[in-house]
Amino acid sequence: MTRDPSPIVLRLLNLTPVLLLGVVLLLFGLQSNRFLSGEHLSGLLAQAAPLLVVATGMTFVLLTGGVDLSVGAVMFVGAALAGRLALDGHSLAFCAAVMLGVGLAGGLVNALLVTRLRLVAFVATLATLYIGRGLGRWISETRALNLPDDFNALASTTWLHVPVPVWIAGTITVAAQAVLSGTPFGRRLYAVGADREAARKAGFDTGRLLAAVYVICGGCAGLGGVLALAQLGAVSPRFGELYEFDAITAAVLGGTSLFGGRGRVLPGTVVGAVLLKTIFSGLVMAHANPYAYALITSAIIFVAVLLDSLRHRVLRGLARRVIRLEPAGQRDA
Amino acid sequence: MSTDLPRSPSPAAPSAPDARGPAVPAVSWESVSRSFSGVPVLRRVTLQAYAGRVLALVGENGAGKSTLMNILGGHVPAESGALRLGGLPYAPRTPHDARAAGIAFVHQELNLFANLTVAENLHLHDFPRRAGLPWIDRAAMRARAAALLGQVGLHLAPDTPLDRLSTGERQLVEIARALGTAARVLILDEPTTSLSTRERERLFTLLATLRDRGLALVYISHDLEDVLRLADDVAVLRDGEVVAHGRAADFTGHRLVSLMIGRQVTQLYPARRDPPERASADRPDELGVPRLEVRGVSEPGIVRDITFTLHRGELLGLFGLMGAGRSELARILFGVYSAASGAIRMDGRPLAGGPRARVRRGMAFVTDDRRHDGLCLDASVTDNIMLATLAACCRTPARLVHAERVRATVRRIREAVRLSRAAEERQAVRTLSGGNQQKVVLARWLLAKPQVLILDEPTRGVDVGARAEIYRLVRDLADSGAGILVISSEIEELIGLCDRILVMRQGELSGELARDAFDRARLLAAALPATAAAATGAHS
Numbered sequence: 001m002t003r004d005p006s007p008i009v010l011r012l013l014n015l016t017p018v019l020l021l022g023v024v025l026l027l028f029g030l031q032s033n034r035f036l037s038g039e040h041l042s043g044l045l046a047q048a049a050p051l052l053v054v055a056t057g058m059t060f061v062l063l064t065g066g067v068d069l070s071v072g073a074v075m076f077v078g079a080a081l082a083g084r085l086a087l088d089g090h091s092l093a094f095c096a097a098v099m100l101g102v103g104l105a106g107g108l109v110n111a112l113l114v115t116r117l118r119l120v121a122f123v124a125t126l127a128t129l130y131i132g133r134g135l136g137r138w139i140s141e142t143r144a145l146n147l148p149d150d151f152n153a154l155a156s157t158t159w160l161h162v163p164v165p166v167w168i169a170g171t172i173t174v175a176a177q178a179v180l181s182g183t184p185f186g187r188r189l190y191a192v193g194a195d196r197e198a199a200r201k202a203g204f205d206t207g208r209l210l211a212a213v214y215v216i217c218g219g220c221a222g223l224g225g226v227l228a229l230a231q232l233g234a235v236s237p238r239f240g241e242l243y244e245f246d247a248i249t250a251a252v253l254g255g256t257s258l259f260g261g262r263g264r265v266l267p268g269t270v271v272g273a274v275l276l277k278t279i280f281s282g283l284v285m286a287h288a289n290p291y292a293y294a295l296i297t298s299a300i301i302f303v304a305v306l307l308d309s310l311r312h313r314v315l316r317g318l319a320r321r322v323i324r325l326e327p328a329g330q331r332d333a
Numbered sequence: 334m335s336t337d338l339p340r341s342p343s344p345a346a347p348s349a350p351d352a353r354g355p356a357v358p359a360v361s362w363e364s365v366s367r368s369f370s371g372v373p374v375l376r377r378v379t380l381q382a383y384a385g386r387v388l389a390l391v392g393e394n395g396a397g398k399s400t401l402m403n404i405l406g407g408h409v410p411a412e413s414g415a416l417r418l419g420g421l422p423y424a425p426r427t428p429h430d431a432r433a434a435g436i437a438f439v440h441q442e443l444n445l446f447a448n449l450t451v452a453e454n455l456h457l458h459d460f461p462r463r464a465g466l467p468w469i470d471r472a473a474m475r476a477r478a479a480a481l482l483g484q485v486g487l488h489l490a491p492d493t494p495l496d497r498l499s500t501g502e503r504q505l506v507e508i509a510r511a512l513g514t515a516a517r518v519l520i521l522d523e524p525t526t527s528l529s530t531r532e533r534e535r536l537f538t539l540l541a542t543l544r545d546r547g548l549a550l551v552y553i554s555h556d557l558e559d560v561l562r563l564a565d566d567v568a569v570l571r572d573g574e575v576v577a578h579g580r581a582a583d584f585t586g587h588r589l590v591s592l593m594i595g596r597q598v599t600q601l602y603p604a605r606r607d608p609p610e611r612a613s614a615d616r617p618d619e620l621g622v623p624r625l626e627v628r629g630v631s632e633p634g635i636v637r638d639i640t641f642t643l644h645r646g647e648l649l650g651l652f653g654l655m656g657a658g659r660s661e662l663a664r665i666l667f668g669v670y671s672a673a674s675g676a677i678r679m680d681g682r683p684l685a686g687g688p689r690a691r692v693r694r695g696m697a698f699v700t701d702d703r704r705h706d707g708l709c710l711d712a713s714v715t716d717n718i719m720l721a722t723l724a725a726c727c728r729t730p731a732r733l734v735h736a737e738r739v740r741a742t743v744r745r746i747r748e749a750v751r752l753s754r755a756a757e758e759r760q761a762v763r764t765l766s767g768g769n770q771q772k773v774v775l776a777r778w779l780l781a782k783p784q785v786l787i788l789d790e791p792t793r794g795v796d797v798g799a800r801a802e803i804y805r806l807v808r809d810l811a812d813s814g815a816g817i818l819v820i821s822s823e824i825e826e827l828i829g830l831c832d833r834i835l836v837m838r839q840g841e842l843s844g845e846l847a848r849d850a851f852d853r854a855r856l857l858a859a860a861l862p863a864t865a866a867a868a869t870g871a872h873s
Contacts, residue, residue: 182468184460187453191446198444201408203432203458261448315496 013311017254018267020303021275028282035285042163046155048277049165050228052270054243055250056176057220059269060213062251063180065193065260066114066121068217070106072243073132075225076235078102080136082226083145083235092150096226103222104215106132111211129244137237145235155230165227172220177266189213193260245301250276253304259312276300357420359384359549360405360518365414367400369764374400376573377414382518382566387540387550389564389581391557393593393796396570398553399441399766402520405551406438407431419517432458437516441523441553441767441794442704443503445495445510452478452491455510481509486535500527508536512543519543522553526793529654537563555796557586571595594798601801602829603808621645622681624785624816627666630675635661636840639675643785643816648807650831651820653860658840659820660701663787666818667691667698679785692721695784699774699791701820703767707774710763714752715743717762717773722780746776751802767794775806786810789820804830824853836860 029036054071061068078099086095106128113124157164180186192199192206200206225240232239254272256263263269279300283293358381367375375397382388390398403409405416407425416423418434425431431438445454452474461473478491485505489498498506504527511519521540525533540563544550554560560567564581569592577584577592625643630636636658643649653659664670666677668687677684679694688698700706708717719726719739726738743758750772756765762773771791778786788807792800807830811817821827827834828851836844836859844859846852 178468184462184469185467187449187460187469188457190448191457194446194448195444198446199457201428201438201440201444203428205427205429261446 010311010314013307013314014255016307017271017275021271021278024275024278024282028278028285031282031286035282042161042166044278044281045166045169045274046163047231047281048274049163049169050224050231051243051246051250051273051277052169052224053172053220053227054224055247055254055269055273056173056265057217057224058244058247059176059251059254059256059263059265060180060189061121061217062248062256062258063189063193063260063263064210064213065196066210066213067125067248067258068107068110068214068221069122069125069244070110070128070132071217071221071224071247072240073129073136074103074106074218074221075099075228075240075243076136077106077132077139078222078225079229079235079239080140080145082229083147084139086147086151087145092148092154095151099226099229100219100222103218103220103225105218106221107215107218108211110218111214114214115207115211133241136239140235140237142237144237147229147233147235149233151230152233155227165230168223168227172223173265173270177264180265185209185212190261193262195261246276249301249304252308253300255307255311257308257312258305259308262311262315272304358382358417359419360551361417362401362404363415363417365401365404365411365416367397367404367409367412369400374573375404375411378570378573378575380568380575380578382549382551384517384549385544385547386565387544387552387563388566388568389560390551390553390568390570391555391560391589391593392570393768393798396593396796397573398570399522401570402438402522402551402553405431405518406436406520432514435515435517437511437514437519439508439511439519439521439524441526443500443507445503445507447494447496450492450494451482451489451498451506454495454506455481455491455513457510458514477513481513482506484512484539485509486532486539501529501532504528505532505536508539516548518549518551520551520553523555523794524552525554525556525559533559555794557589560589561586569593590797593796601797601804603801603805623678624680625666625818626676626678628676628678630662630665630672630677632661632665632670632672634840635670636665636672639842641835641842641845643818645814645816646811647833648811648817648819648831650827650834651818651837652822652824652827652834652856653820653837654822657837657860659837660789661840662837663698663700663789663818663820666787667696669698692781695782696787697721697778697781697783697785698787699771699778699789701789701793703770703774708762708770711761713759714747714756714762714765714773715739715758718743718746718776718780721777725780742780746780749779750776750806751799752776768796768799771795771803772799775803779806779810783810784815786815786817787820788817790822791819792821792823792826824856827856828853 025036034040054075058068058071081102082095082099085098086092110121110125110128113119113128114121117124155163155165159167180189188199188204188209191202192209196206228240229235250273251263251269252258252272253275254263254268254270256268279296280293283296360382362378362380364377364379365375366373366377378397378401380401390401392398400409404411405425407428407430410424410426423434425434425436428438446457449457455478456474461470461477462468463470475491482489482491485508487502487505487509489502495503495506504524508521508524525536528536537559540550540552552560552563561581561584567577567579567581567584567589568575569577569589571593576595623642623644624647627639627641630639639662641649651659651662661670665672668684668691679696684691684694704710709720719742722742723734723739724732726735726742727733728735740758747758752772753766753769756769762770765773771794775791786807791803791807795803807817807819819827819831832848834846834851834856835842836846836856838860844856846855
């Protein structure tokens with residue numbers, strides 16, 4: 001009388017992002033034979049690299065049932081500062097380190113707001129979003145800063161035929177997944193996301209854990225900013241704008257739940273981010289009407305959230321126990 | 334209530350631990366006080382628990398038992414007074430501190446994570462790591478989990494996701510988790526509420542072993558029979574004060590009850606005014622149209638071919654073991670779950686739609702899971718009570734809430750259910766004791782004046798005094814013509830309260846007993862799986 005514990009519906013829902021990615025690749029591939037070339041695909045991955053890194057950090061926050069709206073603004077502050085420093089003649093490495101530092105600092109501010117002042121993550125990071133945008137504009141004096149060429153070189157350099165940003169993003173995502181599934185910290189994230197009160201009673205320090213999550217997300221935003229800056233070669237006043245929504249969409253599209261406690265970086269968020277970038281890249285190549293972009297973005301967000309909600313409902317339905325014959329005897333194995 | 338409960342020897346028959354009675358208590362509370370929003374919950378409590386002994390803590394809901402333990406467990410600080418652990422001063426600020434000091438806590442409500450495996454749940458506080466690396470040593474974790482599960486008699490793969498386990502199994506996992514810590518003091522708050530008789534026996538054997546190993550055990554329960562069986566010492570709390578503390582042998586069930594409520598409970602179950610003769614199913618006209626007719630309700634994997642009738646003024650019991658499908662059936666009747674086939678009629682008309690439609694028809698459902706399904710924990714007492722009937726307190730044209738009418742309604746109903754005076758109407762329900770929370774749920778549905786009321790484990794975690802009141806309320810409602818379905822795992826409760834009892838087994842109805850045929854052994858036999866019935870049928 002036992003029922004299949006993970007029914008086909010759930011498996012299908014979990015597979016949807018991968019299937020969607022396949023369909024999208026196929027569709028655009030049919031439109032243009034250049035689309036599926038190795039060169040273009042590797043370029044696509046390189047383009048997706050900043051988003052991959054930022055969305056990985058976002059996944060950590062979402063797993064705890066929180067959200068970080070400030071990642072785009074944090075990227076902007078770092079980039080503006082790095083732009084000024086680069087124009088003053090500082091080295092690429094120094095500038096990159098400063099951006100990473102800004103990211104970590106931004107994350108620390110969020111962490112303090114959420115854990116010490118007990119603000120709701122949504123509101124706390126909304127505040128830091130505005131603070132960040134304001135700071136960034138102040139630092140950059142609302143001008144576009146064009147960076148020296150060695151920044152651009154970072155994006156185009158390859159190692160073993162793979163662009164350096166892809167190596168960086170690959171390392172980050174693999175490491176992140178290893179942390180999530182293999183370390184005490186990672187497993188506890190899932191516990192906090194499922195039931196924060198129960199996690200507190202389980203006797204580990206949930207405050208420090210939550211703080212770490214926002215710092216990680218900030219650090220990822222800083223590093224993602226470096227990769228994005230290398231791609232663009234310039235800091236505009238709109239640098240990183242709405243990036244938080246791309247990151248959330250990528251993570252949720254990849255199966256991370258907005259309700260907390262469920263999700264993975266690999267394959268989840270990685271598939272989500274690549275899918276998102278593939279769609280936009282494909283639209284550009286197909287010379288789609290630019291006005292349609294906003295509509296298509298909204299459609300993607302809608303699909304992502306719909307999938308999350310459906311999955312949540314299926315899982316809740318599963319919580320309905322099956323009446324079994326003799327629980328102890330049946331599972332003796 | 335039975336009068337004298339003889340203290341039967343514990344399974345492991347401890348060899349008089351008083352002989353080597355340690356001079357220094359493992360835990361001592363010294364004049365500990367605590368109040369919540371100005372209402373004192375503990376008043377200068379002084380109490381000791383000794384290593385190698387079981388201290389049972391009994392008292393009505395809201396007597397302060399949980400608060401006393403929460404202070405020990407680092408969940409709430411004491412306002413005045415001091416704690417000592419093995420003679421040394423001890424002031425935990427977080428549950429983390431308490432755990433580090435060697436205190437393990439099995440909470441009444443389960444604190445497990447459905448999105449993790451059983452092994453991960455057991456090791457959340459101390460994952461075994463590969464030497465020198467931050468990585469979890471999965472093999473070691475599995476081995477340790479298997480050993481812990483074996484101790485509580487749960488035989489399942491450590492990598493099983495927790496969400497596949499039944500409530501009873503989860504409770505055992507929770508206990509196994511506490512065993513995994515190198516604890517000196519083990520607190521168990523109502524650990525047996527979801528356990529079957531067999532699981533409970535195994536737990537008691539295990540607790541006796543732990544006691545003999547030198548742990549100090551603190552055991553909180555409303556089951557006085559268990560308390561007298563298991564405990565070496567008993568402390569009775571009433572209104573935040575210790576009213577009695579001594580050897581378990583010096584107490585009887587009857588005396589404990591009187592001490593707990595400060596008066597004699599003469600009768601737990603209310604008298605039935607006119608014992609209805611329900612055997613006359615072929616003469617339905619005498620009873621009027623049945624309140625509820627359930628015909629051939631089936632849902633694959635859940636319930637099969639459920640057919641019964643609930644009459645006007647009838648208190649119908651539904652007995653069965655954990656996981657027999659009783660709660661699922663209740664949810665199907667209330668429209669939370671759907672059924673693949675079958676028909677349900679209420680007052681002669683077919684019943685359709687979800688819970689909302691059914692509440693409109695006059696149905697009400699008190700769930701067995703107060704924390705998740707029954708209450709909005711962070712909302713106030715008033716909001717929770719008014720949840721189903723707020724519309725009745727609205728001014729007509731603009732449908733605005735009539736604050737004065739709400740206040741009057743809440744005041745009236747809280748009198749009726751005898752909600753503790755300490756419970757402020759604006760107070761969040763989360764801060765109330767389990768019994769008072771249950772009264773809030775009942776108050777809500779009583780206001781709706783239901784024609785059909787489904788109660789799922791209505792007295793779980795509720796003390797004797799509150800129980801008698803809940804039984805009285807339910808009886809009064811039945812006498813006014815409502816049909817009431819009471820689901821319970823306690824045979825005594827059903828026998829004392831009901832006019833007729835149905836038995837469920839593995840998703841099917843397996844027996845029906847009229848009042849003059851009530852019999853513990855027959856009820857149990859009908860509830861046990863056919864193979865096990867022969868072996869365990871006579872037990873308890």
